Amino acid sequence: MRNPLLLLLLCAAFLAGCTQEAQNKIGRGIRNWTGDNGVLDVYAADKLVLRLVKVDKLSTAYGTEDSQPRPYRYGYGVVDENFNLQADPGEKKIYFEVSDYSTSYVFYENYKD
Template sequence: MKRVLLAVIVAFFIAGCTQETQNKLGRAIVNWTGTNGVLEIYSGGKVIKRIMGIDKISTAYGTDDNRPRPYRYGYGYMDMNLDGVLQKEEKRKKIYFEFSDYATQYLFYEHP
């Protein structure tokens, strides 16, 4: 009975939140639980870079004007041989990456 009551209270709380608040809660849960994202960069229709183990990709914001910038950034592991599996040596160093919203052909997805 207590579980049902708790579930009803949580449901009413979430339903009473604005859409933006619900989105923030969802992002907070994803950030807490983590994901296993993969970013593939394409050139000429072929994958030229693959970064794996990404927990999130963020939008850059200006320091002075706090406006969104036209690029994204994050942290992950470079799949050097593009085989879709992180080898021991590839897991040793996490890298920082950036890519343009306008000029970069990319695909970001969660690794199964």
């Protein structure tokens, strides 16, 4: 296709025909491919106890046998020990899981990078 306007119109028509959930999945797929610079803040009551930076995404766990969603999210991120929203030398990348039931957390895009 040589006409970018026609391509844009076709894409818009395709997305308009999709359900909101399908549009969300497409958007997440694009973000997963391009990468996000997310931050995960974990709280105990009203106190920030853990901050992870350079988090690409939070994934929902699914059961192996039943393919049903599990009540936790997981991912990888760098432990921001000094809470400066940067991955400093010596800060380690870890795997993490956060529960839907007991963990208070906020996931957002890093505005400093």
